[in-house]
Amino acid sequence: MKxxxxxxxxxxxxxxxxxxxxxxxxxxxxxxxxLRINSQAVLVDVLVTDHKGAPVTGLKQDAFTVTxxxxxxxxxxxxxHTGAPPLDQAKTPEFPALPPDVFSNFSxxxxxxxxxxxxxxxxxxxxxxxxxxxxxxxxxxKNLKPxxxxxxxxxxxxxxxxxxxxxxPAVLAAAMGYRKNAMPVNSPLTPSSQEITxxxxxxxxxQFGPMNSASPGVAAxxxxxxxxxxxxxxxxxxxxxxxxxxxxxLLGGFPGRKDLIWLSSSFPLNPYGIAxxxxxxSDTAVDTRFEGPIRDTFAQLATARVSVYPVDAxxxxxxxxxxxxxxxxxxxxxxxxxxxxxxxxxxxxxxxLAEKTGGTAFYSKxxxxxxIDSVVSHSSNFYTFSYxxxxxxxxxxxxDVGVQIAGGQYKLSYRRGYFARxxxxxxxxxxxxTSAQQQGPPAPLATDPFxxxxxxxxxxxxxxxxxxxxxxxxxxxxxxxxxxxxxKGPVTRYAIDFSIDLKDLDFTLDEDxxxxxxxxxxxxxxxxxxxxxxxxxxxxxxxxxxxxxxxxQDSGVKIHQEIDVPKGQYWLRTGVYDRASxxxxxxxAPLSMxxxxxxxxx
Numbered sequence: 019m020k021x022x023x024x025x026x027x028x029x030x031x032x033x034x035x036x037x038x039x040x041x042x043x044x045x046x047x048x049x050x051x052x053l054r055i056n057s058q059a060v061l062v063d064v065l066v067t068d069h070k071g072a073p074v075t076g077l078k079q080d081a082f083t084v085t086x087x088x089x090x091x092x093x094x095x096x097x098x099h100t101g102a103p104p105l106d107q108a109k110t111p112e113f114p115a116l117p118p119d120v121f122s123n124f125s126x127x128x129x130x131x132x133x134x135x136x137x138x139x140x141x142x143x144x145x146x147x148x149x150x151x152x153x154x155x156x157x158x159x160k161n162l163k164p165x166x167x168x169x170x171x172x173x174x175x176x177x178x179x180x181x182x183x184x185x186x187p188a189v190l191a192a193a194m195g196y197r198k199n200a201m202p203v204n205s206p207l208t209p210s211s212q213e214i215t216x217x218x219x220x221x222x223x224x225q226f227g228p229m230n231s232a233s234p235g236v237a238a239x240x241x242x243x244x245x246x247x248x249x250x251x252x253x254x255x256x257x258x259x260x261x262x263x264x265x266x267x268l269l270g271g272f273p274g275r276k277d278l279i280w281l282s283s284s285f286p287l288n289p290y291g292i293a294x295x296x297x298x299x300s301d302t303a304v305d306t307r308f309e310g311p312i313r314d315t316f317a318q319l320a321t322a323r324v325s326v327y328p329v330d331a332x333x334x335x336x337x338x339x340x341x342x343x344x345x346x347x348x349x350x351x352x353x354x355x356x357x358x359x360x361x362x363x364x365x366x367x368x369x370x371l372a373e374k375t376g377g378t379a380f381y382s383k384x385x386x387x388x389x390i391d392s393v394v395s396h397s398s399n400f401y402t403f404s405y406x407x408x409x410x411x412x413x414x415x416x417x418d419v420g421v422q423i424a425g426g427q428y429k430l431s432y433r434r435g436y437f438a439r440x441x442x443x444x445x446x447x448x449x450x451x452t453s454a455q456q457q458g459p460p461a462p463l464a465t466d467p468f469x470x471x472x473x474x475x476x477x478x479x480x481x482x483x484x485x486x487x488x489x490x491x492x493x494x495x496x497x498x499x500x501x502x503x504x505x506k507g508p509v510t511r512y513a514i515d516f517s518i519d520l521k522d523l524d525f526t527l528d529e530d531x532x533x534x535x536x537x538x539x540x541x542x543x544x545x546x547x548x549x550x551x552x553x554x555x556x557x558x559x560x561x562x563x564x565x566x567x568x569x570x571q572d573s574g575v576k577i578h579q580e581i582d583v584p585k586g587q588y589w590l591r592t593g594v595y596d597r598a599s600x601x602x603x604x605x606x607a608p609l610s611m612x613x614x615x616x617x618x619x620x
Contacts, residue, residue, distance in 0.1 A: 059094060060406075060407055061403075061404045062084070062419060062432055062433060063325065063400050064082075064400060064401045064421055065430070065431040066428050067428065067429045068427075068429075073396055074426075074428055076098075077098070077401065079093060082401070082403060082421060082422070082423055083421070083422045084420065085420040086417055086418065086419055087409070088420070092405055093403045094404055094405055095404040096403045097401070097403070098401050099132070099399065099402065100398070118613060119612050119613055120486070120488075121485065121607040122486075123479070123480055123484065123604060132274055132397045134168045135169045135170075135269065135279065136168060136169070137173060137278060138151055138152070138172045138281055139151075139172075140173060141175065141254055141258065142258065142282045142283060142286060148331075150331055150333070155170075155387075155390070158390045161391075168394065175257065176257070177260075177261040177264050255287055255308055256308075256311075258286055259287065259308070259312065263318055266319050266321070267318070267470060268470050268471065269323075270321060272477065272479075275323050275325065275397070275400065275402075276322065276324045277324075277394075277397045278327060278377070279329060279393050279394075280329060281331050281386065282328070282329070283330065283331045285328055285371055287312055287315075287371070313414070313437045313439065317437050317439050320375075320433065320436050325433070326377045327372060328371050328372055328377070328379045328380070328381075329379075329380045329390070330365075330368060330379075330380065330381035330382070332381075333382065333384040334382050335361070335382070365379070373434050374433065376433040377431065378393075412438050414439045418434065467595045468538075471602050472591055472604060474542075474548045474606070478603075478604050478606065481603055482518060482523065482602060482603030483518075484516055484519060484522075484605070485517045485574070486514050486592055487513075487514070488514050488609070490510050490513075490613075491511050491512070491513045492511070492615070507585070509582040509583060510582070512609070513580050514541065514580070514581070514590075516575070516578075516592075518575040518577070518603075519574055519575075520570045520571055522599075523535055523596050524598035525567075525598075532562065534562075535559075535575075536597040536598065537557070537577070537594060537595065537596055538556075538557055538558075538593075538597065539556055539557075540553070540554070540555050540594075540595070541555075541579060541590065541591075543581065543609075544589045545586065545587070545588055546588075551588060552583070554581050560575070588609050591604065591606045592604065
């Protein structure tokens with residue numbers, strides 16, 4: 019679901035003072051007034067299944083009725099997605115032949131209508147349940163059919179990337195650290211001792227075991243533990259929200275629907291944006307500190323078309339009152355009632371989280387691998403429609419969305435509403451440079467526009483399509499202009515020559531016929547452990563005369579950049595960010611594929 023403000027803007031041509039005059043030739047153009055209308059729509063993905071849970075296909079637009087806040091809305095766009103064809107029937111598209119040492123982020127393979135993301139959550143999952151999650155994920159991947167598009171992330175104290183949208187089950191299983199008859203210690207789900215300590219510290223359950231309420235001073239200790247657990251819950255909620263926002267930012271660069279299969283023992287956020295618990299030891303005050311961040315997170319997930327499928331890793335649970343570890347002296351009726359209420363609250367939160375994002379919650383199930391398979395196998399059959407809401411006010415309120423289908427008894431999974439607020443990427447919120455700032459270097463952005471697109475191994479972003487010629491060059495004594503030396507000792511200097519598709523950049527035309535543009539280039543060198551060895555960021559300003567602009571249209575925008583790399587095995591990841599459109603393109607290449615200097619010169 020994409021949501022933004024409905025605006026009507028009257029834009030006049032303005033004269034911009036150039037940063038770097040590339041040509042003195044100019045052709046004046048007549049000043050004109052441009053009428054720009056931005057009419058944004060609400061996008062809804064609907065999964066339709068019958069009483070057996072099988073996808074229902076072949077429905078037409080007139081079978082659907084949509085309402086917002088109970089008022090009928092007019093569907094302006096409708097499309098049915100029936101998934102990708104079987105692998106043996108699919109035609110393998112041909113990649114364009116590239117010269118030696120030339121790499122491109124263009125891919126002729128059509129993006130499937132829906133991709134799946136597996137999030138293995140250790141932050142909100144006790145250690146015992148973490149091992150259950152890992153075994154379930156590996157069991158599913160071992161039986162995964164080729165051609166399934168799946169990415170894997172883990173969450174402990176921060177979000178970690180494991181594997182991009184790979185189609186090969188062997189690659190996915192290897193990324194999980196699976197080896198036959200072995201469990202490697204460096205598996206992404208085999209936590210280090212530090213992560214075990216952090217996970218235990220962040221777990222909301224008591225780390226001190228059961229206590230006798232009749233013990234001296236136990237009331238004060240219980241108050242201390244209660245406050246500590248409340249702080250831990252706040253910390254976990256903050257980290258969880260940050261991870262979901264990072265995922266929304268990353269996944270927003272890819273078209274289509276994304277199904278986030280979130281395996282966890284708890285989901286510390288409320289879809290309504292209110293914690294609903296006492297705050298500051300008060301029995302009446304309600305903690306609303308996370309109200310804004312939660313609503314922002316849900317708005318970003320909606321914009322990125324991410325549907326959340328919470329999967330409770332605890333499976334079928336016995337009542338703790340009857341376990342051997344329990345020594346509570348509370349009456350059995352009271353204990354079971356309290357435990358049932360707490361469990362039902364957890365399940366209700368999971369249901370709300372799924373309902374508000376268009377997914378489905380799964381709990382009280384021990385066959386987690388079958389749950390993952392069920393989501394992946396049914397997620398490619400759905401309907402997409404959009405409408406322009408009759409209420410265009412962006413007041414931050416929650417708008418209910420209702421969908422009905424005539425002529426049958428169906429189960430519908432779709433986003434049941436949205437928060438009427440603008441959800442922009444962080445880079446888009448940065449203020450553009452003023453005329454005074456344009457006399458010198460560009461003003462730095464408040465946030466890194468490349469986060470998290472430049473992580474090693476993340477899927478390539480094709481909002482900006484470009485090629486890059488990567489070649490070693492004789493290294494000088496000093497580092498490349500404006501860059502710090504990569505490391506002490508021998509290095510190889512690489513020259514990167516970019517050719518960027520002009521249509522993906524937003525150049526503005528002034529009244530003198532000069533096209534202005536501002537592009538941010540980023541080069542990051544990673545080692546085999548995923549650590550950053552060196553990084554170089556720089557702004558490139560364009561003030562292009564008509565003749566040069568015509569050359570850009572024919573052969574692309576040319577930019578040259580260099581970076582030093584130590585001896586060894588490294589990967590180069592490049593990024594291009596357009597300041598005006600906020601579009602991003604990324605490309606990754608192992609430097610082992612680049613011909614050495616002596617070979618390239620032959």
